[in-house]
Each structure stands twice: as structure tokens, then as C-alpha cells.
Amino acid sequence: MRTKRASRLAACTAIVLSAGMLLAGPASADTSPAGPRPAAKPAPQAPAPSAKLPKRKAPYAATGSTVTTKPRFDLDKDGTSDLFYRSLNDQVFLEPWKIDTNPAVPNSFGAFKDLVEPGDIDGDGNPELFVVSPTGTLSLFSGLSSSPTKDADGKDSLNVFGGSLTWTSNGWNAYNKLFSPGDVTGDGKSDLLARTPSGDLYLYPGTGSVSGSPFGDRIKVGSGWGIYDQLVGAADMNGDGIADVVARTPSGDLYFYPGSGSAAAPLRDRVKIGSGWGIYNQLFNLDDNQGHSEIVGRDAAGAFWIYESDGKGGLGARTDMNARNWYSSDLANTGGNPAYGKSELIGITKSGTFTYYRAKGNGTFFDPYTGTPGAWAGAPENAVSFASSLDSSSRWGSFLQVSYDGHLFVENADLGGGWDAFNGLAGVGDLTGEGNGDLLARGNNGHLYLYPGNGHGTGFYNRVDLGAGWNGFNKLVGAGDINGDGIADLLARDGNGHLFVYPGKSTPGFGNRIDLGGGWNGYSKLAVPGDITGDGRADVIGVDGSGTAWRYDANGTGTFKERVSLGGGWNTFNGLY
Secondary structure, eight states: OHHHHHHHHHEEEOOSSOOOOSSOOOOTTSOOSSOOOOOOOOOOOOOOOOEEEEEEEEOOOTTOOOOOOOOOSSOOSSSSSEEEEEEESSSSEEEEESSSSSSSEOOOHHHHHHEEEEEEESSSOEEEEEOOOOSSOEEEEEOOOEEEEEEEOOEEEEEEEEEEEEEOOGGGGOOSSSEEHHHHHHSSOOEEEOOTTOEEEEOOOOOOOSSOOBBBBEEEEEEEEGOOOOEOOOOOSSSSSSSOOEEEEESSSSEEEESOOOOSSSSSOOOOEEEEEGGEEEEEEBBTTTSOEEEEEETTTEEEEEEOSSSSSSSEEEEEEEOOOOOOOOTTTSSSSOOOSSSSSEETTOOOOOEEEEEEESSSOOOOEHHHHTTTTTGGGGGGEEESBBBBBBBBBEEEOOTTSSOOOETTEEEOOGGGGGGEEEEEEOSSSSSSOOOOOOOOOTTTTEEOOOOOOOOOOOOOESOOGGGGEEEOOOOOOSSSSSSEEEEEETSSSSEEEOOOSSSBBBBOOEESSSGGGGEEEEEEEEEEEEEEEEEEEEEEEEEEEEEEBBOOSHHHHHHHHSSOOOGGEEEEE
């Protein structure tokens, strides 16, 4: 699975650059910030999430089906799938739906971009877990389990064992989405589906092995699947014993793809089963051993709404799961493209105070962390920047500073001098397909250069010249995926106030640009904080002349939804990143 591009980059010598890149103009000796680089940004204390499963209706068997199902991720053996989720401090927890305190999970997975729950692959009674790394390694963990215990307050809890690594494979960054519906081929083994950024869909038929390869050779089973922003492995929704798929368009239409039982064509023709599903930023599936298969939607407020299937491929009315505070959690097995990188915002006030905002996942921010007052007094807007993570071991942004003598610092690493030769920097994320965050630098000659990151935040591979003519833009920004294909994109504003999206291609260069229209010069500050709404897509913030900040949410097609006000007072910042 190792891509040619990743192999070529690995063959390059990682270098510490002698010439820099980022945004706006060079720093000079009398305008360089005097303050220290900011210390590690603390994670805010988010309230603990909670939820309850509502009482279910009669199982499918009551309508004539005799199919017996098994929940795919039932760690506590109560007959219902559980939920893994990641908190703001990167700790993994288990939601088993029936205890007051959710247990922490020992993280033997390392840094991960996504978690995929395929069910019990080898038939030993315990579920397996696929872990997708930021750099495209797919790892299989077997033997996950739990045992009852008591928490510090004497309430029921669980001890969770995160399983053991039994298999790995590289090159899975060729796909923007991996998901497992269960068995779609009818042989009793759990299968995997994978979608490319171009919309091709591949089946990896299961083998039932956890020590050898869990999949056979891939089979292309469709194209045009890029029209969906959510793909959910829905277990068995129509009671025929074959796993199914649910897909949502960015406009909110929901489609049901029944499994066929054939490896050559594992999914039958789609059936539209709903509209208005755009109110949810993530969808996922729950199933049990009584024939129930449900779709759950998380709304922007962090609530869960569950839709029980009718046993025929349709869904009933939604029920509130009494779920609260899930807005800041990364959920396993969800339908959206996984995002990895910056979901934060940095501001430096006119008085020189460093201010750090962490996104809640609901379109707003937690109360900011404020650094030493005045430490950055006199810092020009272009002396600092905030890139989507250049260190693949961390999903958070990387702080960049160009010093008075032209040295570039990434966090605390000095990458050498010569960075004052550039008048524009943008750390948009991974543009080369190997999973590491990259940087774009605009030279004084108007050329745009791509510097592929080495994944450690300490250097870059050999640069690629992306061509001339970029000095016609007065702003280059980006941090993540705007058009919904899972690849980082660049935003560029010209002197006439038009804003353009340059779609990334996972190869050097960009696709055809999209003109988002004029009027963007009405914003004195323009920043891309990454995903702040929890849907996996990058959002944009503009500050107008009155100091009001406006949030533009990416709609998954390369443009934005109607803007939303974040309130006033943002003109206190000299720079926003």
C-alpha cells in the first residue's frame, strides 16, 4: 500500500532549510518580537460527556426475520455496541451507556487519525479495532476487553484493556475514508470499504485472520462516491443478515445501500431514506444482539439523536439520547472524513499579549489562555504564524516565528536562517499524501514553494517550485480540508477582494481554483483555525472593521455556508492566526 509519492519523499534527505517561508513580509531587527516563544498550550477543562440508550422497540424477529446479529463493538458483553471517544487531552475513553463514569482506555495505539470498529474478526468473542495513523499506517488491535470495577466514589465502572497489536500495513493514506459495515460479501467475515479522494470505492474482503492479513486483494466496486460527506457502516438494517451502508450528501440527503452478499458488487442500488440530515456534524451506527441497527447523529450542541431502523432499510423517528457535552469529543467510527491537525486560533493583541483559543467543536471557542502581558509588544503581524500540525505525533497546531535575523522557529526548534527571503507563509496541512504537515512559502519573486514536512516539526524534504504569479495575492491562509475530499486546501485573497480555494491534490500543485466571490477585503484579518464545528472540514474566520468576527463553515463542496457572528471585540488583536 505504500504510495510512490511517499516512497520518493522518504528517499529524499530531510533538510533544515536555509531559506524560509510563511505569510506576509519579512521581520526586521527593530520589529522582531522580543518575547519568548509561547509555552505549551494547556487543554481546557471540558465537561464530561454523558448519554443513555432509550428503550428499544421489538427486534426484527418480531416482523418475521430469523436473522441473529452480533454487536460489533460490545466490550462489556451486555449485547449492545459501545463507543470509543477521544477527549481534548488526547485520552481515549469508553462510553458503555450504563454507568456514571466513563472509563479511560490505556492508549497503546499511539497518535491516531481515526478508529474503525470492524467487529469480531476472528470469532473469539472479542471485538477488534483498526487504528489509522496520521501517516497512513493501518494497525489491527485484537483482544480488546473489559471487566467490572468501582470508581473512586464507589460507583460501577469498568477496567478496559486496549488489546494487542497483531498486524500493520502502510500506504492507507491513499484513502480519505475507511469504514467497516460488517459482512457485505455473505461469507461471515467482516469486510472493509475504502474511498479515494477522487471518489472511487474499494472493497477489502475479510479473511477472518488477525495475525496474517485480515483482508484479501482489493476490488474496485464503485465510483462517484465523493458526493457524500458521511459514510457509515450500518450493520444489518433490513434483516437479511448482510451488512449495509448509509451515506449522506453535504446538502443533508440520506441514502441506504443494502448489502448484496457478492464481493464483485457488494452494494445494491441506493434508496433515499431521508433529508434534512445536515443538522448533524457526525453520524455513526449502534447495533445489538437483538436485531437492532440504529443511526445516531451528533448535533452542534453536542447532543445525540438516535434513529432506529425499521427492519426494511428505513428509519423511524428520532429519539433524544439525553446525551450532553459531546461537542468537544472525537468519536470513533463516525461517517465523516477524519481530520488531523489544527483546530485552534492564536491572537496577539496590540499590546503584545499572546492569546490562545481551543475550539469546542460546536463553532465556538473555550475561554482563552493568555500568555505573559506585553511579551510580544511591537511584533508585526507577519513575524508569527500558526500552522496545521508539523509534528505528526501531535494533532495540534505548530507555532512559527521568524526572528529578527531571519531564523525560523517551529515551536522550540530553530530551522536556520534565510526565512526573511520570503513574504508569505501558509501551513495548510498535508499536501503530499504522506501524512505529514507541509508548508507553503511565497518568495519575493512571486513563486510559491512547497516544503514537505518531515513529520517531526524539525525540518523539511526538498522543496518543490509550484510556479510564479502568487504575488498577486495579499493573503495566503489554510489549515485543513475545505472542499470535502480529505486533502488540505489553500485560500488566497487577491487585491480586488476575491477569495479563491486552491484544492490540494496529494501531489505537488493544486487543482482548478474555485472563486468564492468578492468582498473579502472587508475583513482586516482572515484566519483558518481548522475544524471548529466538529464535521472534519476547515472553517474560516474574518474580522471586519468594527471588530466583529464572522465564522464561515465549509459546506463540503468547496464553498461556505452563510456566515455566523462570533461577536465583537476582535479588533484588539494585531494579528490572528
